[in-house]
Amino acid sequence: MVKLQINGKTVEAREGEMLLAVIQRMGIxxxxxxxxxxxxxTGNCRLCMVEITKKNWDGWKKSVTSxxxxxxxxxxxxxxxxxxxxxxxxxxDLQLARSPHSDYVTKMAAEYGLEKSSYPAEPQxxxxxxxxACTRICDVLGKSAIAPTMRGHEKIIAGPFGxxxxxxxxxxxxxxxxxxxxxxxxxxxxxxxIWDKKFKLIKCKKCGKKTITREFADYLIEKRELPxxxxxxxxxxKRKETAEKMGELVIKAREATI
Amino acid sequence: MxxxxxxKLDKWRKEILTxxxxxxxxxxxxxxxxxxAGGSDLILKEFQTLLKKKKIKDISVESVKKTGCHGFCAxxxxxxxxxxxxxYSKVKKMHVKDIIEKTLQKGEIIExxxxxDPNTEKIYKEWRKIPFYARQQKIALRxxxxxxxxxxxxxxxxxxxxxxxxxxKSMKPDDVIEQVSKSGLRGRGGAGFSTGRKWAxxxxxxxxxxxxxxNGDEGDPGAFMDRCIMEGDPHTVLExxxxxxxxxxxxxxxxxxxxEYPLAVVNLQKAIDDARKYGLLxxxxxxxxxxFDLKISKGxxxxxxxxxxxxxxxxxxxxxxxxxxxxxxxxxxxHDKPTVLNNVETFANIPVIIEKGADWFSAIGTKKSTxxxxxxxxxxxxxxxxxxxxxxxxxxxxxYDIGGGINDNRxxxxxxxxxxxxxxxxxxxxxxxxxxxxxxxxxxMMGSGGMVVMDDRTCMVDVSRYFLNFLVEExxxxxxxxxxxxxxxxxxxxxxxEGKGTEDDLKLMENxxxxxxxxxxxxxGQSGPNPFLSTIMYFRDEYEAHVNKQECPxxxxxxxxxxxxxxxxxxxxxCLSVCAAGAIKGKKKEQHIIDExxxxxxxxxxxxxxxxxxxxx
Numbered sequence: 001m002v003k004l005q006i007n008g009k010t011v012e013a014r015e016g017e018m019l020l021a022v023i024q025r026m027g028i029x030x031x032x033x034x035x036x037x038x039x040x041x042t043g044n045c046r047l048c049m050v051e052i053t054k055k056n057w058d059g060w061k062k063s064v065t066s067x068x069x070x071x072x073x074x075x076x077x078x079x080x081x082x083x084x085x086x087x088x089x090x091x092x093d094l095q096l097a098r099s100p101h102s103d104y105v106t107k108m109a110a111e112y113g114l115e116k117s118s119y120p121a122e123p124q125x126x127x128x129x130x131x132x133a134c135t136r137i138c139d140v141l142g143k144s145a146i147a148p149t150m151r152g153h154e155k156i157i158a159g160p161f162g163x164x165x166x167x168x169x170x171x172x173x174x175x176x177x178x179x180x181x182x183x184x185x186x187x188x189x190x191x192x193x194i195w196d197k198k199f200k201l202i203k204c205k206k207c208g209k210k211t212i213t214r215e216f217a218d219y220l221i222e223k224r225e226l227p228x229x230x231x232x233x234x235x236x237x238k239r240k241e242t243a244e245k246m247g248e249l250v251i252k253a254r255e256a257t258i
Numbered sequence: 259m260x261x262x263x264x265x266k267l268d269k270w271r272k273e274i275l276t277x278x279x280x281x282x283x284x285x286x287x288x289x290x291x292x293x294x295a296g297g298s299d300l301i302l303k304e305f306q307t308l309l310k311k312k313k314i315k316d317i318s319v320e321s322v323k324k325t326g327c328h329g330f331c332a333x334x335x336x337x338x339x340x341x342x343x344x345x346y347s348k349v350k351k352m353h354v355k356d357i358i359e360k361t362l363q364k365g366e367i368i369e370x371x372x373x374x375d376p377n378t379e380k381i382y383k384e385w386r387k388i389p390f391y392a393r394q395q396k397i398a399l400r401x402x403x404x405x406x407x408x409x410x411x412x413x414x415x416x417x418x419x420x421x422x423x424x425x426x427k428s429m430k431p432d433d434v435i436e437q438v439s440k441s442g443l444r445g446r447g448g449a450g451f452s453t454g455r456k457w458a459x460x461x462x463x464x465x466x467x468x469x470x471x472x473n474g475d476e477g478d479p480g481a482f483m484d485r486c487i488m489e490g491d492p493h494t495v496l497e498x499x500x501x502x503x504x505x506x507x508x509x510x511x512x513x514x515x516x517x518e519y520p521l522a523v524v525n526l527q528k529a530i531d532d533a534r535k536y537g538l539l540x541x542x543x544x545x546x547x548x549x550f551d552l553k554i555s556k557g558x559x560x561x562x563x564x565x566x567x568x569x570x571x572x573x574x575x576x577x578x579x580x581x582x583x584x585x586x587x588x589x590x591x592x593h594d595k596p597t598v599l600n601n602v603e604t605f606a607n608i609p610v611i612i613e614k615g616a617d618w619f620s621a622i623g624t625k626k627s628t629x630x631x632x633x634x635x636x637x638x639x640x641x642x643x644x645x646x647x648x649x650x651x652x653x654x655x656x657x658y659d660i661g662g663g664i665n666d667n668r669x670x671x672x673x674x675x676x677x678x679x680x681x682x683x684x685x686x687x688x689x690x691x692x693x694x695x696x697x698x699x700x701x702x703m704m705g706s707g708g709m710v711v712m713d714d715r716t717c718m719v720d721v722s723r724y725f726l727n728f729l730v731e732e733x734x735x736x737x738x739x740x741x742x743x744x745x746x747x748x749x750x751x752x753x754x755x756e757g758k759g760t761e762d763d764l765k766l767m768e769n770x771x772x773x774x775x776x777x778x779x780x781x782x783g784q785s786g787p788n789p790f791l792s793t794i795m796y797f798r799d800e801y802e803a804h805v806n807k808q809e810c811p812x813x814x815x816x817x818x819x820x821x822x823x824x825x826x827x828x829x830x831x832x833c834l835s836v837c838a839a840g841a842i843k844g845k846k847k848e849q850h851i852i853d854e855x856x857x858x859x860x861x862x863x864x865x866x867x868x869x870x871x872x873x874x875x
Contacts, residue, residue: 043582044737046777063776068582083776087739090773094742118766119746130735148577148735151560153745155735 004075019066020048023079030066030079031088031108033179034131039140041067044131047088051078063087085112093118095129102127104180127182130155134174134183142223143167146174146195159195170199170213204234211235260537262545264423271420274411282316283362286338288403290327290486291521292643293334297351301335304354317362323412326490327482328403330390331643333373338385345385346371376640377662390641393660395622397630398446398606399483399646402490407525410532413493419538421612422497425504426546429612434505435461438608440616442628447473447564447601448676448705449781450627450694456598459588460506463596470503470511470550471592471599473569474522477561478677479728481708483632484602486644488515488522491606492529496552498605500543501612503550506598511550512573516557526554561678561732565780566591566599568734579734580780601706603632623649627693631704637674637711638665647692654688657711669714671812672796676705678725678732679785681792682718701792703785717812718797719804723751725789733782740783743774747787754801756817757808764794764801813874816859820875823850827871833863 001012006023013022018041023030033045043065052069053061053076063084066077078084092109096117099105105127109115134157135147145167149158159165170192175183185194192199192213199213211217217231233241261267287293287302305322328336333347339361346357349371360366373382375389382388396402405412413419425434439454460468472495476484488495499511515523530552533539541549555573557563563578570592572578591597607629611619620628627649633656635642640662647656653673657663664670672682675692681702683690690696694704712721726748735741750767753759771787778784794801803809810818823833829847841857844850852863864872 042736043779046737046739046779049777064584065582065779069584086769087773087777090743090770091738091777094738094746097746098742120749122745130738130741132736148579150735151562152730152733152735153741155741 002071002073004071004073004077006077007079013071015071017071019050019052019064019069019071019075019077022071023050023066023077028079031111032067033108033129034133035067036133036137036177038177039133039136041065042132042136043068045129046091049084049087051081051084052076053078088112089114098122098125099127099129099180100125102129102180102182105129127180128157129180129182130157131179132157133177133179137173137177141171141173143169143171143219145169159197164197165195168195168197169215169219170194170197171216171219202231204237205232206237206241207234209234209236262537262542264427264544267414267419267423267544271414274415278415281318281321282341283321284340285322285357285362286325286328286340286404287322288326288328288334288336288338289324290329290331290334290403290490290644291482292327292331293336296335296348298335298349300351301337301349301354304351305358308354308358312358314358314363323406324408325404326402326407327486327644328385329394329399329644330373330385330388330641332641337371343384343386345373345382345388347373375662390643390645390660390662393647393651393655394645395630395648396646397610397619397622398487398494398603398632399491399644400610401494402486402644405491407490407492408528410493410529410536413491417613418493418609419497421609422500422504422538423544424612425501426544426548431461431505431507434501434612437616438505438611441611441619442616442623442626443604443607443611443619444627444694445601446603446607446631446706448703450704453600453604456588456600457502457505459586460596460598463589465589465596467510467595468506468508469592469595469597470499470506470508471570471573471597472499472511472513472605473564473566473599473601474513474515474519475557475564475569476519476602476706477516477559477564477732478706478708479725480634480636480710481677481706482634483644483707485519485522487602487606487632488513488519489525492522492526493533494606494609495526495602496529496533496539498600498608499552500539500548500550501608502598502600502605504548506596508598509549509551511552512555512592513552514555514557514563514569514573516559516563518559523554523556530554560734561728562734562780562782565782567780569599570597579736580782582779603707624691624693626695631692631707633707633709635661635709635711637709638668638713638716639663639711640665649693650691652688653683653690653692656692656709657688661711664711664713670711671714671716672712672718672721672793674702674710674712674721674725675708676703676788677708678728679703679782679788680705680708681788682712682721682796683792684796687796701788701795703788715812715814717755717810717814718793718800719751719755719810720812720814722789722793723748723755726751726786729782729786729789733786734780737777737779737783739774739777740779740786743770743777744783744786746770747774747790751790754804755810755815757804757810757815759805761805764805768794819859820854821852821857821859821861821864822873822875823852824871824873825849826869828869830869832866832868833872836862836866838862 031047048066049063050066051061089112092112095105096109097119100121138145145165175185190201201210211234289298302324309319335349337346337349435457443453444450540551560578562568563572565580566587568578568580623629630646630648632646672684674682683702697704730744730748733740750763774787800811803811813819827849834842839856839858841853842850
């Protein structure tokens with residue numbers, strides 16, 4: 001265990017833990033955008049910045065992203081002050097210029113007293129805040145179908161060469177994790193469309209309900225070594241089937257004892 | 259032939275030297291980037307063809323040598339005749355016959371090819387005496403321009419791989435690290451971190467394997483020092499890296515070179531192949547237990563890949579984006595293993611430090627910045643070129659004594675050091691001593707060694723705009739302050755250049771800069787606002803002129819200037835013929851006139867007029 005000080009309070013933390021986890025456990029509200037428990041931190045949004053110092057640093061302070069900074073013995077952390085407020089506010093101000101129509105961004109910016117960006121709205125702005133949550137969750141799933149492409153202000157999240165990603169299995173993880181709902185998808189009839197790629201949805205053999213894409217099912221079957229007919233029925237029907245089987249077993253067992 | 263022992267290396271060196279002694283006169287032809295652009299490869303061919311036909315005593319085709327950059331790019335193509343050091347500049351193919359017949363055959367000097375100092379009108383016969391060279395001291399560049407980079411024998415004849423032999427014979431890895439630490443050598447890539455300390459940390463790291471990387475991703479506009487070392491003396495980089503591998507216990511290394519340096523890639527590959535062939539790379543180097551091999555990793559040319567963590571990801575085949583370095587890359591670098599990453603110039607210094615000793619090296623330069631530093635002089639300066647000077651030399655000495663002063667003897671305005679993330683220093687800072695700390699204390703930085711000189715016709719607001727534009731394009735786009743912040747900073751800067759900026763915009767820019775510096779993830783963003791901050795620090799009056807009076811004192815910003823023809827015009831019609839907008843009217847031998855509405859302020863007329871008959875208002 002490591003002992004450190006956060007906003008004047010001494011706390012204990014596990015070695016290797018990141019500052020942000022400790023801060024959140026204490027119930028302190030530090031804003032984040034790109035942080036998500038399911039994925040590795042990358043420090044894109046910079047909102048979780050805190051100021052750190054140590055007793056022997058002679059009053060010298062350093063701003064670090066708490067999501068990436070591992071806890072250290074004797075560390076003195078400050079999560080809110082004028083400088084940090086200014087950094088967070090400017091970041092949101094900049095995002096407001098790029099994504100003026102995003103509810104997510106406008107709400108966060110409003111908390112810092114920003115109604116309109118100090119900067120001119122960007123003509124090519126969209127709702128993507130470049131938090132990489134989508135690409136990171138895709139990496140976690142082992143597909144890495146999409147990635148940040150291009151550079152600087154032109155950077156976008158896309159498949160290889162800007163085309164429909166060949167490795168995408170239409171699992172929708174990216175769309176669900178996206179904090180600004182920027183990743184669009186739709187299911188029409190038996191077809192799912194995402195990233196300009198079309199997928200066929202599996203129809204439950206029993207009830208006819210559409211479940212997941214064929215590609216996603218095949219991937220899971222292969223990866224988790226599931227039986228090949230595993231996804232032929234939907235979850236509900238599968239549960240029903242199990243319940244029926246169990247019921248039959250119970251009846252049989254009862255009959256046997258009588 | 260494998261050189262599998264140190265004795266064999268010494269013997270080989272002696273053989274090479276004996277053979278080279280038979281060639282009495284050497285004709286060195288510079289094939290550095292500048293001279294090559296001037297056609298020095300044709301000059302080399304001409305020498306070879308003509309000498310094949312002719313029989314001259316002591317001179318043969320072997321006397322002619324191609325070399326890397328000799329330094330004095332402004333006077334290229336250069337032909338140097340050793341051992342007398344005769345310096346022929348601005349040589350053309352047609353001069354070759356004369357050089358052979360007069361200088362090589364009869365020992366006559368061709369005066370028109372000699373260098374004449376434009377400031378003193380003095381003519382110099384020998385290159386070492388020319389002021390451009392006289393103030394220099396070459397350590398990292400010691401062989402560049404002196405040897406044929408393709409010939410390992412040339413490097414060996416000049417003492418190459420002797421330092422490697424020395425450590426293998428008589429030094430333990432710790433001794434090597436101690437020497438490098440004691441020498442005070444600081445990383446030449448820009449940040450100036452102690453090389454010895456970096457090596458010591460890596461050597462002590464428990465995880466294995468250890469990697470040695472060389473950063474040849476020189477990306478600053480106007481910088482070409484590393485390029486010239488890699489092209490002109492590739493073996494010194496190799497030797498430096500092998501010594502490092504021995505010190506930190508590494509068996510695998512990479513040289514990261516940008517693909518825009520094709521010749522550097524070719525020359526380094528040739529050097530690696532040769533070193534392998536002779537047993538200087540690979541298993542059991544020089545018959546000892548040391549095993550180390552090297553590969554070239556080619557970069558796609560992203561500026562940000564010069565940043566250590568982005569470079570390491572790029573070498574590993576991932577996207578070249580930086581990561582937070584709260585755990586330093588020397589402990590968690592390439593493939594998350596301990597890694598030493600040094601710049602090309604840093605490695606080039608190593609063999610000399612080992613050979614001559616730490617004390618010799620630390621006696622050069624200043625107390626905290628020892629040794630020398632290579633710079634590429636560019637911009638509005640007479641003697642553009644590649645130089646190496648002791649640390650602590652004054653900016654003034656570099657610009658006026660070595661650089662020969664400003665083009666057309668115009669007034670000096672600023673010098674930019676440290677590339678796009680560095681800063682611009684004004685005339686009253688010319689007395690500053692050039693070292694890591696002094697430059698940083700004055701709002702600029704050493705950087706990798708680019709030095710761009712600007713004259714009074716430069717607009718500092720425009721300079722800031724130019725470099726911010728560069729950084730906006732080169733930002734990787736991962737974190738918000740750098741991606742969005744630099745973008746908006748550049749937009750605001752552009753607004754000021756157009757004469758539409760306000761005092762409030764300046765304040766907004768200053769506040770925004772603070773967040774970009776403290777909020778960005780890597781060095782690119784953290785130093786990104788420097789072009790703006792250093793220019794507004796020293797040239798606030800120019801910003802205010804743009805904002806308050808809609809004037810551009812440097813006469814550059816198109817929206818704020820107009821060209822007018824004055825009474826000196828002799829009606830030569832030169833400006834009229836170059837005006838693409840058709841805005842100039844006039845008859846031959848009569849004063850011309852510019853239609854301000856039609857004029858698109860391209861400046862072509864101003865550039866073509868050689869009697870100063872066009873004013874910028």
